[in-house]
Amino acid sequence: MSILALDLGTSSVRGLVLDDKAAPLPGALARRSVEVAVDDSGAATLDAGAYLAALVDCIDELDAAGRLDGVRLVAESAQWHSAVPLDKAGAPLGPLVTWLDTRPTPPPGATGPADPDAFHHRTGTWWHRFYWTVKLPWLRAGCGPGLSRFCGLPEFVLGALLTEAPMSVSQASGTGMLDLARLDWDEEALAVAGVSRADLPPLAPAGWHGRLRPEYARRWPALADAPWAAPTGDGAASNVGTGCFEPSRAAVTVGTSAAVRLVQPVAPGAPLPPLPGSVWRYRVDHERIVTGAAYSAGGNLFAWARKTFQLPEGDALDRELAAITPGKGEVRADPRLGGDRPPGTAPSGSGALSGLAFSTTPVEIFAGLMDGVCAMIARDLAVLESTVDGTTEVVLGGGAVAAQPWWRRAFQAALAPRTTRHVDNPEVGATGAALLAAGLVPTGPAAR
Template sequence: MTKTDGRILALDLGTSSTRALVLTAADAAPVPGALARHKISPTYGADGSAVLDLHEYVEGLLGCFDELQQGGHLEGIEAIVLSTQWHSIVALGPRGEALTPVITWADTRSIPATPGPSFDEQAFHARTGAWLHRLYWPRRIPWLLSEVSAAGFAGLPDLVLERLTGERVTSVSVASGTGSLDLATGAYDEEALAIAGVKADQLPAIVPSGWAGRIAAEYERRWPGLVGVPVHPPTGDGAASNVGTGAYDVTTAAVTIGTSAAVRVVHPIDNAPELPWELWRYRVDDKHAVTGMAFSAAGNMHAWLTDVLRLQHEEPTTVEIGAPGLIAVPFQAGTRPPATVPGGSGAYFGLSFDDTAESMLAASLQGVSLEVDRGLRMLDDLFGHQLSVVLGGGGIDASAWWRRCLTATFARPTDVCAEAEVGARGAAAIALGLSPEPGGEHLDPVPADVDRVAALRPRYESLRALTIQSASL
């Protein structure tokens, strides 16, 4: 796309907040002062529920539009793009009304899957990039059908898009996050639909990446600057974050540390390498996929520890990276599939009276770094070379110590993305064909740090295995 002096309105549909911000069309850089945010508070229950109020969520997002309008920021907008949380689901009634709150990825409720004796989960995983796990719709839908008389299902981004444009459709990227997409064809997988007990017409229609909607007529007077502006299909936040950090080809892995963490590589869907059992694969758009591994404890654990330990500073600056002694296995929130370690499995080993709040924080950040490194090394092997690494996300921005720790644990140089809003930036880049660069500091691993982490690794791996064994008892 030819670079212009226009602007992009980017929406970021997160779990803890929903944001609307304006970017330059030339390089997807944030326009100063053109950001509106609505805080989201998920509701958690003892039954494993983790839900969002759909009405409150959408109205909060529309309020972000109003705030930008009042600031004069909705003039000159050339495109509207969306980055969104993956895996959400809402049960719908016969008129398309929501029968449930938004069920988020963190919700653990489900019923056992009954796919039949001929089911081959290895083949299912190779086709869909997912597992038969409660995170995905083939497990979510049968459970929801046991709870409500649903006529259809949609995800949060599908319903936001419908509210904005009047059309209930989904993108190949969002559909891949349901665990119900045949990655090669870009259509719903027949076996996944059969396991879920639904037909394709009960789910949002999948539109091509070139599709564009328009703001619905009811909003034309409310936001006149957006009349006729194309609304592009949403991109899953993992894919968007990769591209937003500057990791958009097979030479580079993006490591993002937000509420959770992930390491991912974007690559062409054609001739993609065979997917290892331990990794997932989703779609970015019609031509690209993203392969990676995710981790449930990261920035959420950092925030929890700094609160529980009453740390005055959020950096364990007095502790050496890779320090021997205290080991933390960061399974407080369990593990993502295919592993089955439940939440509440975090562990410390080697606690002594010499330990401090900072050493406990450092051990936990080191544990997360070692977990991410496990995924990075699998991706190295999959793509046949040592990948370059770009770091991004709120956890990366918040802690220089953690940036150095990750760099030492990976034992390779890293580049830091200077832009905090990597999801919105990536969604804009994908929709408009841009290639953003990280733009932040370059870090070289400190040899002494690398040596300490290497010495620590065998003990960590042994204690990690012990933690997994204990969790199964």
């Protein structure tokens, strides 16, 4: 048996085949880049139709290479927080709004939840432009006639491929509208967003599996009988892919963005653990929660700096960075070029540099930016550790830290004296989704 894992990311869509233990098979990877449309207004959108076409291309490539033979399960890791308005036929009424978009604002006169602290504890989120409680009214105001309902990226693409595509509790938690204990839409969140249940996707029950539509079953006969698991939010999947599915181990992942997260077992209906006011909480699945902090700067910052400063490549860059001690450089940076993730409200363009001199080199600026990301994560990891017993072991993962050894050393310095190790697997999200879908992750007792 093998597993097809799809990673529905922000900068790319990927398909890879793994064995029955969720280990990636050599050479069984197809990737298509996708372009986020950004502008000075704070827009950051994707063309949903083009994204679907890229996903289909990936599966076509694997099929043509014979890599789908023997696949008995399909798993998906998918970006959280996206939203797209649909008409009655399920066609997009505009571009898909990603987590990077900073434009949504509350309607005039809107006041948000009556008790913000209680709302934060129930949903793990805030009344913030990042979440559907603000995004959906803003999208509705700009849609005009013809709006029928809303969905996220995974529901849109899977809705085209499968006979049905309900929203997983993991994806629903990323909307900021799910009651994390009851595993149902939060009534106050619905009211704040000005929507009814009919405007939202139905929620997938525990153990749900989908099947390909007949036309795609004919296109990919190797997948005709394979069940498709409900999608896992990319951050939660990355934690599992790095082996961080217990509260004693924190994951720091740097893909397009960066995040630090802890997973805890919490069964449906069980009381939720305390939640500090500065961090969010989502669902991994019906049995686990994930608590953490995320940042708009990560691999995208790496890519921007490399292009903007025309940095040396490969070994040449490593040699220049070797002369800089992590955390001790002259350049200090606020890396929030893309603004804040919640609960912060800083807009896009909030990045800053200081400590510059005429002798400052582009590599020193680059190191300062990477140190800035490490400092934010160290601060928030301390907050997360206040909710568990003692300090945590830290596991670094994600494509950006895999590509840059100096950044790994900078994280080790910033997070000391904790034990920090690196998982050299750039596909931790897809791996984690496959582990969850195949039932290969142990479930401990529910948190009390």
